[in-house]
Amino acid sequence: MVPHGNMRKWIVPTGLNNNSFMMENELKVPTVAELLAKGETPDILFWVGCAGSFDERAQKITRDICRILQHVGLKYAILGTEESCTGDPAKRSGNEFLFQMQAMMNIEVLNGYEIKKIVTACPHCFNTLKNEYPSLGGNYEVIHHTQLIQNLIDEGKLKPADNNVFKGKKITYHDPCYLGRANEVYEAPRKVLESLDAQLIELKRCKSNGLCCGAGGGQMFKEPEPGVKDINIERIEEVIDAQPQVVAAACPFCMTMLKDGVKIKEKEAEIEVLDIAEITARANQL
Amino acid sequence: MIGQLIFAVCFALALFLFSKNAQQIYRNIKLGKPADRSDRSAERWKMMFLVAFGQKKMFKRIFPAVLHLFVYLGFVIINIEMLEIIIDGLLGTHRIFSFLGSFYNFLIGAFEWLALGVLVSCIIFLIRRNIAKVARLNSVELKHWPKTDANIILITEILLMSAFLLMNASDLKLQLYGFEHFKSVGSFPVSHYLLPYLPTSTETLFLIERFCWWFHILGVLAFLNYLPYSKHLHIILAFPNTYFSNLNAKGKLSNMPAVTNEVKAMLDPSFTPPPADANARFGAKDVQDLTWKSLLDAYTCTECGRCTSSCPANITGKLLSPRKIMMDTRDRLTEVGTNIKTNGSFQDDGKSLIDTYISREELWACTSCNACVEQCPVNINPLDIIVELRRFAVMEESQAPASINNMFGNIENNGAPWKYAQMDRANWTQQQ
Numbered sequence: 001m002v003p004h005g006n007m008r009k010w011i012v013p014t015g016l017n018n019n020s021f022m023m024e025n026e027l028k029v030p031t032v033a034e035l036l037a038k039g040e041t042p043d044i045l046f047w048v049g050c051a052g053s054f055d056e057r058a059q060k061i062t063r064d065i066c067r068i069l070q071h072v073g074l075k076y077a078i079l080g081t082e083e084s085c086t087g088d089p090a091k092r093s094g095n096e097f098l099f100q101m102q103a104m105m106n107i108e109v110l111n112g113y114e115i116k117k118i119v120t121a122c123p124h125c126f127n128t129l130k131n132e133y134p135s136l137g138g139n140y141e142v143i144h145h146t147q148l149i150q151n152l153i154d155e156g157k158l159k160p161a162d163n164n165v166f167k168g169k170k171i172t173y174h175d176p177c178y179l180g181r182a183n184e185v186y187e188a189p190r191k192v193l194e195s196l197d198a199q200l201i202e203l204k205r206c207k208s209n210g211l212c213c214g215a216g217g218g219q220m221f222k223e224p225e226p227g228v229k230d231i232n233i234e235r236i237e238e239v240i241d242a243q244p245q246v247v248a249a250a251c252p253f254c255m256t257m258l259k260d261g262v263k264i265k266e267k268e269a270e271i272e273v274l275d276i277a278e279i280t281a282r283a284n285q286l
Numbered sequence: 287m288i289g290q291l292i293f294a295v296c297f298a299l300a301l302f303l304f305s306k307n308a309q310q311i312y313r314n315i316k317l318g319k320p321a322d323r324s325d326r327s328a329e330r331w332k333m334m335f336l337v338a339f340g341q342k343k344m345f346k347r348i349f350p351a352v353l354h355l356f357v358y359l360g361f362v363i364i365n366i367e368m369l370e371i372i373i374d375g376l377l378g379t380h381r382i383f384s385f386l387g388s389f390y391n392f393l394i395g396a397f398e399w400l401a402l403g404v405l406v407s408c409i410i411f412l413i414r415r416n417i418a419k420v421a422r423l424n425s426v427e428l429k430h431w432p433k434t435d436a437n438i439i440l441i442t443e444i445l446l447m448s449a450f451l452l453m454n455a456s457d458l459k460l461q462l463y464g465f466e467h468f469k470s471v472g473s474f475p476v477s478h479y480l481l482p483y484l485p486t487s488t489e490t491l492f493l494i495e496r497f498c499w500w501f502h503i504l505g506v507l508a509f510l511n512y513l514p515y516s517k518h519l520h521i522i523l524a525f526p527n528t529y530f531s532n533l534n535a536k537g538k539l540s541n542m543p544a545v546t547n548e549v550k551a552m553l554d555p556s557f558t559p560p561p562a563d564a565n566a567r568f569g570a571k572d573v574q575d576l577t578w579k580s581l582l583d584a585y586t587c588t589e590c591g592r593c594t595s596s597c598p599a600n601i602t603g604k605l606l607s608p609r610k611i612m613m614d615t616r617d618r619l620t621e622v623g624t625n626i627k628t629n630g631s632f633q634d635d636g637k638s639l640i641d642t643y644i645s646r647e648e649l650w651a652c653t654s655c656n657a658c659v660e661q662c663p664v665n666i667n668p669l670d671i672i673v674e675l676r677r678f679a680v681m682e683e684s685q686a687p688a689s690i691n692n693m694f695g696n697i698e699n700n701g702a703p704w705k706y707a708q709m710d711r712a713n714w715t716q717q718q
Contacts, residue, residue, distance in 0.1 A: 026718065027715070027718055029712075029715040031712070048711075048714075050701075050702040050703055050704065050706075052714075053702070053706075053711045053712070053713075053714060054702060054704055054706045054710070054711070059714040059717070062714055063714065063717070063718075066715075078712065078715075080711065080712040080715075081708055081709055081711045081712055083701075083711060084701030084702070084708065085697045085701050085702050085703060087697070089693055089697070089703050090693075090694060090697055091539060092539075092654045092673070093676060093680060093686060093690050093693070093694070094569060094673065094675075094676030094677040094678075094679060094680035094681065094686070095677075095680045095681065095686075095694055096541075096542045096545045096568065096569075096677055096681060097545055097548070097549065097681060098694055098697055098698060100541065100542075100545050100546055100549040101549055101552070101553075101698075102697060102701070104549055104550070104553055105553075127535075127537035127538070130535075131534070131535050131537055131538035132538060132539065132541060135541050136541060136546065177653070177654075177655040177656060177657075178537055181536055181537075181655065181656040181657065181659075181660050182535060182536050182537025182538075182656055183535050183536075183537050184535070208660050209346070209596070209657075209660070209661075210657075211598055211601075211657070212598040212653045212655035212657065214598060214602075214653060215653070216653040216654050216655050217652050217653045217654030217655070218654075218690055218693065219653050220703075221689055221690060221692070221693035221703055222650070222687050222689040222690055222693075223689065224602075224604070224651070225599070225604045225605065225606070225647050225650055225651040226603075226604070226605075226647070227599070227602045227603035227604040227605075227651075228602060228603030229602045229603065230602065231598045231599070231601075231602050231653065233602075234598065234601060234602050235598075
């Protein structure tokens with residue numbers, strides 16, 4: 001279990017009945033099929049992605065996104081066991097057959113449920129669903145969770161607590177290639193961080209000049225080619241130079257690479273790697 | 287009269303030779319596969335205006351951008367002076383535009399400052415390459431010819447600008463002496479500093495002026511014909527290349543229609559795919575398998591190496607260099623073009639872009655992060671070529687690294703790149 005997850009339940013705001021708070025914060029994740037059985041359809045589909053489904057670290061981010069969705073009262077659902085890899089790693093590795101097989105099967109499921117709007121936790125899923133599914137018959141409004149969170153903050157539905165744990169902390173942000181350069185989403189994650197009243201610092205290579213974590217294009221699933229150092233080490237050295245207390249990520253692959261980098265450099269005590277969703281959930285005490 | 291004739295012959299010959307070489311390059315680019323870039327023309331003009339004409343992306347690195355701007359402005363604006371030189375050469379006149387009066391003086395003065403800017407910038411560029419040894423200008427793929435090519439270009443520009451200034455200086459001195467038809471025209475804010483160093487004999491001055499005039503114009507014509515053999519071709523191709531830029535999100539890769547048909551046929555037995563081209567390959571083995579835009583990219587590359595210096599694989603010592611991908615594509619394309627020209631049609635030479643030029647190790651080092659694409663000042667896309675070569679390796683040869691094949695297997699069997707069962711996909715919902 002997640003220690004801070006339990007901790008959170010202990011912090012009971014005055015005026016709230018302990019039981020009702022527990023109920024409110026209990027995570028209930030509906031599938032589209034379950035909603036359909038009740039004659040309902042979700043307003044937005046949460047596309048969890050493979051990392052978010054299976055990777056232990058990424059699962060925490062997944063649950064925090066659900067907490068946020070639940071907290072603001074969005075009617076959302078996941079595909080559950082009907083979700084399958086978007087095909088991104090296959091496509092980037094040159095296996096167009098496998099990509100299109102995955103894409104067409106997913107599109108069949110999504111269109112079958114008449115999905116209109118999708119939020120993803122992973123920039124790779126985001127990019128593929130948004131840019132590469134339309135010409136295969138999958139047309140959806142696709143947003144990344146950092147964009148959704150920014151919108152919710154703008155609408156006043158999310159508001160970091162005045163005394164949130166990030167207040168005054170030095171936070172930096174690592175741009176995921178598939179959110180940043182690939183789709184030019186640079187501002188949404190930064191706006192979310194700005195709402196924390198924290199001290200934001202930029203890395204030397206940021207935004208369109210951002211340095212890859214080393215996991216894209218299928219690299220996540222193979223050993224790196226011979227070289228003098230691993231890409232995530234190059235990146236984490238830059239992070240360490242910036243001396244942040246928190247490095248914010250917005251991609252499960254980047255999360256793995258940054259987390260490993262911090263560990264190898266034995267900086268776990270000084271630098272915490274957190275996803276924008278986790279930061280939001282903590283700041284809003286969800 | 288003889289002078290006019292010689293000039294006319296040189297001028298016509300230079301244009302003829304250049305058009306021959308330009309046609310060859312055009313034919314080579316047309317060897318590529320189709321890609322539709324005829325849409326959204328307003329956006330395309332804007333892109334060309336900002337990126338090529340306006341040098342927008344150069345300014346990601348300020349210092350070389352400013353120096354390059356001097357050389358670029360020099361090139362573009364001094365071409366107005368070229369017009370006068372050509373007319374003078376053909377008609378045997380001297381400074382035919384001088385009737386413009388004070389505007390002419392302004393022009394000549396501006397050209398002089400620009401010429402000085404080009405001269406100084408090129409000297410600094412030479413220092414950066416050969417003495418300061420800036421890393422991206424001294425990497426492995428720039429040994430031998432590319433290094434010589436770069437130095438030839440810089441030295442030629444220095445010589446041409448020196449001849450231009452020296453021509454003006456001797457012209458001015460002849461004007462001051464009231465020599466023959468050297469009317470007092472033009473303003474010479476830079477070259478008048480050279481006056482004390484010039485001889486006093488009007489005959490020698492006249493010789494210097496004529497020599498510089500001929501050296502400059504013949505140099506320019508020769509340089510024009512050097513372009514097709516050189517990375518310097520970017521001064522022309524940067525414009526069409528930015529016009530035909532990819533206007534979609536950088537993350538969007540093409541969906542191969544041939545594959546779509548096969549996959550549709552697999553999933554739906556009632557679907558009859560249109561007959562496929564039997565000779566067509568999946569992905570690219572050689573340059574003819576790439577799109578014409580990738581081939582135009584290759585000819586447009588001026589080997590500045592901004593891509594390579596921002597490539598995460600290259601930065602961490604891997605073999606991959608996006609610049610080398612472009613240089614290899616261009617070199618192979620030139621080779622294939624010559625092969626076709628010699629033999630009438632392409633004869634197998636036992637070579638291919640993959641393996642002979644670009645190794646598997648380079649291909650598999652790419653993280654598809656688009657840093658190279660983002661950095662290129664003329665919107666070249668090395669990633670497109672890398673993906674096409676990977677497609678060939680995977681779909682035609684089944685040659686991917688073992689761990690990549692495992693990942694494919696996992697996606698096929700479990701719907702995830704890792705070895706987890708599809709049925710366990712929502713297990714995370716059971717935890718708080």
